[in-house]
Amino acid sequence: MPLVTIVALCYNHARFLAVALDSIRAQTYAELEVILVDDASTDGSPVLLRRYAAENPGWQLHLLPENVGNCRAFNVALRLAKGDFIIDFATDDVLLPERVARQVAAFAAAGPRCGMVYSDAELIDEAGRFVRPHFRRDAQGRLHPRPASGQVFADVLARYFISTPTMLMRRATLLALGGYDETLAYEDFDFWVRASRDWEFHFLDALTTQKRLHPQSMSRKGYRPHDxxxxxxxxxxxxxxxxxxxxxxxxxxxxxxxxxxxxxxxxxxxxxxxxxxxxxxxxxxxxxxxxxxxxxxxx
Known part of the structure; x- marks a missing residue:
């Protein structure tokens, strides 16, 4: 069974942190490496992270002395990661229990040219209440259109369709790209563009993740003045x-x-x-x- 590294990135997620970290512990897949990275949170997050690291001796904890942003914080963990596959896990989201197991199986089916597997997600509010799935479906539960798989370079150029929190990435793909571009304010679009040029992406038709919607999430901060x-x-x-x-x-x-x-x-x-x-x-x-x-x- 391949090793999967979960990079749990935290910045002021104290109110969501216990649920997020418990969802790591609830995974049915056993071969996990967990790297906790706190990007200089100013709330109670470091206290909780220390407690979970103490309760789970195999977990690594890195408390960054200053806020460096998501891309640099992730790369800190990438340089330490040993897993064949990596999850970039924001600790305001939640992993459903079969998440890792189902995506590792999807990677095995997709073959060696697959650089990333993604899936559907449940969007939830600040209180954890269901809002809607990421992908729209008809009355029979069918996706229209079905999310792209295989060679998707043109697809990722034209439109947003991938639910970022659902991604399981091949570490070799990330290393070939030199990790995330630390000059950017966010990571996913750049990863999709550079990775899909030479690697396949595959869609797993399953709900694997809960993505939390709240005012401080990255997806809510776009298009403000001087964005x-x-x-x-x-x-x-x-x-x-x-x-x-x-x-x-x-x-x-x-x-x-x-x-x-x-x-x-x-x-x-x-x-x-x-x-x-x-x-x-x-x-x-x-x-x-x-x-x-x-x-x-x-x-």
């Missing part, structure tokens, strides 16, 4: 342009850039909107509405 996440998105789009090999892939990237341009203008992120408009020009994909938005942004 660092948008600036990172633009940088990843430039990386993606350099990786595109076909007109189809360039067209997929244009779909993403056009969407980001509209949101940037709507939320008055005008310098970023100008950059996005310029990127559409480089892609030779400017449409009439794009031209209007570019002018509104001062481009």
């Amino acid at each position: 660092p996440y948008l600036r990172s998105t633009i940088r990843v789009c430039h990386k993606a342009l350099a990786l595109c090999r076909t007109p189809t892939e360039r067209a997929a990237l244009a779909v993403r850039v056009r969407w980001e341009l509209r949101l940037a203008v709507r939320h008055r992120n005008l310098p970023e909107a100008r950059d996005l408009y310029q990127l559409l020009r480089e892609l030779r994909a400017v449409r009439p509405l794009d031209w209007v938005l570019g002018k509104l942004a001062g481009g």
Whole structure:
């Protein structure tokens, strides 16, 4: 049975932390390495983390002296990890008990070119109440459309569809990329773009994770004025342009850039909107509405 490393990243998650860490202990899969990393929390998280580390002697605990952000904090653990597969686990989320076992089996079925397995998730509120599944389904429970599997580079360029907390990543894939890009404010889009260029992604049609929705979660912080996440998105789009090999892939990237341009203008992120408009020009994909938005942004 391959070893799986769970990198549990905490920043001010004290009110959710016990449930998250108990969900690690509840896994039915036995071959686990657990690395706890606290990114200089200012609430009671370090106290709880010390208690769980003491109760579980095999778990490693790293209390960072200053806040370095998710990408650098994860890379601290990646350099120590020994697992064949890795979960980037934010400790405001919850792992369902069969999560690791089912995803390891999916990796075995997918083959050696698979760099990542992802799945469906339950979205829950701050109190742990069910909100909805990540993927929409019809009355018969069927997915429309079915999430992409295999060679998904163009798919990840064009749209968001992967539930980040559900990812089980091959460590060899992460190492080939040099880990997360520490210059970025968030990690998932960059990982999807760079990893899917040379590795397959596979979808497991199962609920494996509960993703918590709350005001301080990363997914709720985008598109504010001077948004660092948008600036990172633009940088990843430039990386993606350099990786595109076909007109189809360039067209997929244009779909993403056009969407980001509209949101940037709507939320008055005008310098970023100008950059996005310029990127559409480089892609030779400017449409009439794009031209209007570019002018509104001062481009």
